[in-house]
Amino acid sequence: MPVPILLVTGFLGAGKTTVVNHLLAHAEGRRIAAVVNDFGAINIDAELIADASDGVVSLANGCICCSLEGDLLRTLSTLLRRDPRPEYIVIETSGVADPADIVRNLMDPVILREAPLETVLCVIDAATPAAALDDALQRSQLRVADIVALSKLDLAGEGAGARMREAIRAQRVLAVVVDARHGEIPSALLFPASDRAPAPREPGPKRPAEERFETLSWTSDHQLSLPRLQQVIGKLAPKLARAKGLFETVEQPGRQMVFQFAGGRATLAPGDAPAPGMPRARIVFIAELGVLAKAELDALMDGCIASP
Numbered sequence: 001m002p003v004p005i006l007l008v009t010g011f012l013g014a015g016k017t018t019v020v021n022h023l024l025a026h027a028e029g030r031r032i033a034a035v036v037n038d039f040g041a042i043n044i045d046a047e048l049i050a051d052a053s054d055g056v057v058s059l060a061n062g063c064i065c066c067s068l069e070g071d072l073l074r075t076l077s078t079l080l081r082r083d084p085r086p087e088y089i090v091i092e093t094s095g096v097a098d099p100a101d102i103v104r105n106l107m108d109p110v111i112l113r114e115a116p117l118e119t120v121l122c123v124i125d126a127a128t129p130a131a132a133l134d135d136a137l138q139r140s141q142l143r144v145a146d147i148v149a150l151s152k153l154d155l156a157g158e159g160a161g162a163r164m165r166e167a168i169r170a171q172r173v174l175a176v177v178v179d180a181r182h183g184e185i186p187s188a189l190l191f192p193a194s195d196r197a198p199a200p201r202e203p204g205p206k207r208p209a210e211e212r213f214e215t216l217s218w219t220s221d222h223q224l225s226l227p228r229l230q231q232v233i234g235k236l237a238p239k240l241a242r243a244k245g246l247f248e249t250v251e252q253p254g255r256q257m258v259f260q261f262a263g264g265r266a267t268l269a270p271g272d273a274p275a276p277g278m279p280r281a282r283i284v285f286i287a288e289l290g291v292l293a294k295a296e297l298d299a300l301m302d303g304c305i306a307s308p
């Protein structure tokens, strides 16, 4: 039996992992394998994906739309040889990925036969201005989508959700647009029960690889001071496109916290127990190329380490 693929795309911090997590947590007995790509050296997303999946495969330190394309195909072949075989495969792309290039790779004749691309889902943050969809990368993410999920409607101002829907419709007349409150999308929509094999897709011409963002990682084996971190994030915020990380604070010892900075908003939430053998604090920062210097970042972040 072919194993349908769901490809999840969307800009940095739009809410892709939240959607994938919700899907895996409500798998209702389906064997779903997840492939997660963070283009930084540390794959925070893989750690944030619920254990509910049939094994999370993490592809880090590159983007599956360009440098890791071979790794993606090898990973899919390995998943398809698993016994028992997964019934579905979800691929979460990094927020900087151009999905057209991934779609092209998935049209590989063997993969297409064994694991056909069924659905492309694009997650869009409803709390960002609709003009964000004019961005070339976001346009290409929207262009290949069959389903568009509007996230963060709870944060969007009045009318913002409606304006975003209109902007989506203007670019993608045929896409199904759904609300995804905290990642909630009915799984029947994402994995429709159909015996028909999905038709091959035409991904369009290959785009020249364009480096626009870079990721900088910071790790430490110490606890962090929350007030100092808040101050530093305030300083860094204008330069950041996205940040996420896991660490322990001196204020709440013994508890791993999940830090998220997306759409200009920073949040901190309790996380799972720390993974063994990992540095106590690991944070990935994503910025437009040349905007954030590693030495500046290290100096600021080192200042967040709680004094003994």
Ligand SMILES: Nc1nc2c(ncn2[C@@H]2O[C@H](COP(=O)(O)OP(=O)(O)OP(=O)(O)O)[C@@H](O)[C@H]2O)c(=O)[nH]1
Binding pocket: 010, 011, 012, 013, 014, 015, 016, 017, 018, 019, 045, 093, 094, 095, 096, 151, 152, 153, 154, 155, 180, 181, 182, 183, 242, 244, 260, 261, 262, 267
């Ligand atoms: N309030 C609110 N927050 C949300 C919603 N969906 C996602 N978030 C938050 O937005 C932040 C980013 O969400 P993720 O799911 O990690 O975003 P992502 O698209 O996977 O991020 P990258 O993989 O880094 O591009 C997290 O703090 C989420 O909790 C929503 O519907 N409402």
